[in-house]
Amino acid sequence: MNLFNKMFPHPVLTLVLWGIWLLLNNTLSAGHVVLGLVFAIFIPWLTSGFWPEKVRMKAPLTLLKFLLIVLWDILVANMAVAKLILGRNKNLKPGFFYIDLDIQTPLGISLLANTISLTPGTVSCDLTEDRKRLLVHALHIEDIPTVVKEIKERYEAPLKEVFTEC
C-alpha cells in the first residue's frame, strides 16, 4: 500500500490524465496507451508539490448517479429557461439568495458551485470568506426556501457523500 501511494500520489489525477491523453489523440493504439500511462504516472509525481491535499472519492456509484441527475436537470431546466427568456422581461423575478453549505472540502464546494452554474436559471456568484455560505443569483425565483432545499437535497447531499474529508 505504501509503495502504491508513492507510485501514485494522486490516483484520480493519474486516471484523468491518462483518459485525456487518449482522448486528445483520439486513439486506443497500444503505443499511445503506454505513452499516456507514462505521462500519467510522471506528471503527478513532478507536480505533487502543487497538490497539497489528496482528492479522495468515496461511493463512485453515487457520483455516477449524481452526474446523470445533473445532466437530466440541465435538459429540463434548459427548456424552462428558454421559455423564460422568450417570455416578457416584466414577468421575471430575479433574485439573490444564500445557500448555507454543509459541505466543507474545497473540491466539493467548487463542484457544487459549478453544478449550480451549469443548471440553467441559477449562477453561483460568491462564496463567503469562511466558506460557509454561497451566494446564488436566479433568473426567476418565486419561493427561495424551496429552491434552496431542492439544491441541498439534489446536489449537495450526494457531493457531500462522495467528497468527505478523511
Next chain:
Amino acid sequence: MFEWILSALVLLGAFFTLVGSLGLYKLPDFFMRLHGPTKATTLGVGALLIASALYFSFKTDYISMHEVLVTIFLFITAPVSAHLMAKAAIHIKLKQVKRTQNPMK
C-alpha cells in the same frame, strides 16, 4: 433515419444557442444577462457535439471522441468564468433591476 436524428440534434443545438444569445441581448441587467450564455453552452453546444460525435463515428472508420473533451473543458470553464464575472460585478456594485430580491442589503 440517421440523417433525421442528426439534423434534429443540430437544429436543437442551434435553437438553444440562439435563445442564449437572444437572452444576452434582451434581458435588462448584467446578472440576468449572465444566464443567457451559460445556458447556450450547456444544452446548445452539447447537442451540437453529440451530433458531431455521432456523425464522425458512423461516417468514418474510427470512433471520434474529441467531442467528449470539448464538453469537459466547456463544463469546467463556463461556470468558472460566469462566477468570476458575477463576483467582479458584485464587487463594483453594478446596477440591478429594482425588483431583484437581495439579502446583501
